[in-house]
Amino acid sequence: MAEIVSLTEAISRAVRDGDTVAMEGFTHLIPFAAGHEVIRQGRRDLTLIRMTPDLIYDQLIGAGCARKLIFSWGGNPGVGSLHRFRDAVEHGWPRPLEIEEHSHAGMANRYVAGASGLPFAVLRGYAGTGLVEQTDTIKPVTCPFTGETLMAVRALNPDVAIIHAQRADRAGNVQLWGITGVQKEAVLCSERSVVTVEEIVDSLQPLPGAIVLPSWTVSYVARARNGAHPSYAAGYSERDNDYYVAWDAIGRDREAFGKWLQEHVLAEGARV
């Protein structure tokens, strides 16, 4: 059963130095408040997994939390580069960043394999691309029925999944809707999980297209109102596109980033 705790307690109990951590949310429902709490608690040597690192991992990488990044598209959507990510890969600042790189289809299938309790997933992908040579997590496999050559991708089984959802009930059952990405798979393939929510309600009303993660699949639920900002929570907030545009100048400059980190993360408490 999920325990309902504060965000500070959820992160301190779930995330340890050296952990492999997947903070998911495909543009929608990105768990920024939880990511900032990981930075505040000074976690180090994390292997960070996300299909789209987005601003949240640009911030964690810039803050020096990450040793390795597993990802498939590392840009600022509709804007340009993730400059903290680039600085780490191109110049090793603030520390070198090992990368393990896939396509979206490959990453999605790796989560599915992990959630399914399988060692790998199979897809028709990657053939002829340079990605195959850069990682030992993509290997050709022969279909035992047709003889066709397909690609196998290794399962993801992180120590911790962290996601943001619209709401949970008092028993810790979690409900999310809108663009649901790979969050269900991320929670189910991970050893532990933290779900931050916009609100905790007496009972969950069924909604078309909504996913429910039963309480017993989740470790910790914490309230974090507007906890996806500058991403958004459908039904609660809109994506702050201006913030994504403004991040370009902040992320581009080490000093501006340091100032932002101090003012907007380290000096602030956890969102509740």
Add this chain to the structure above:
Amino acid sequence: MTDYTSDEMMTVAAARALKDGMTCFVGIGLPSAASNLARATHAPNLVLIYESGAIGAKPRRLPLSIGDGILADTADAVISVPEIFNYWLQPGRIDVGFLGAAQIDRYGNINTTVVGGYASPKVRLPGAGGAPEIAASCKEVIVIVRQSRRTFVEKVDFVTSVGYGDGPGSRERLGLPGKGPQQIITDLGVLTPDPRTREFIMTAIFPGVTEETVRERTGWDVAIAPYPRIVPPPSAAELAALRGFHADIKPV
């Protein structure tokens, strides 16, 4: 003097390449602008599919990201990310995929991963995203990219998404089910693959563009068709629809 920009001409040309009723896998940026323009003008039944899981999105303004709320709110169906790639893209259900490029070569192979070597790149680009499987599995692919020597290179530094590999037979050998890139639409005109050699040839140019400019802005010895088609300029209706979208979003 013209009353439109080369980017507007490029977007309009890309929109015209989409036929009504097609299903279209759309990336953000120029592809999204072009496909939404097509839907607002000659192709009202174009089905827009975004990798965030929005199928049949009908946005009234251009989204900044593939996961903007307006895509999910206006979609026929919203599905998970594993499902969009496994059930919808992989089986070849989608007519056309729309891709951008940081580098592209004469065979339409695309790099969006690194400039320079992989281990210590000069420029670390965003990476693959959905592109490798879009390039592999959509029935056909349209590439939209501004034409310059930096982008149109003799050899891409990294193959992120396969066009025609190293020429005829490559796609078949690799087992790629889609037909591959059919057009590269740039701010100078349109390149299409030679049916025999698979090499991209400038077969259409925009009004006022010279062959000299095309050669200056291509990093390989580009072939130009003897009598390239001159693409008609944007109509008033096309420009009005395109500018209407852009009026709603802040410039980046």
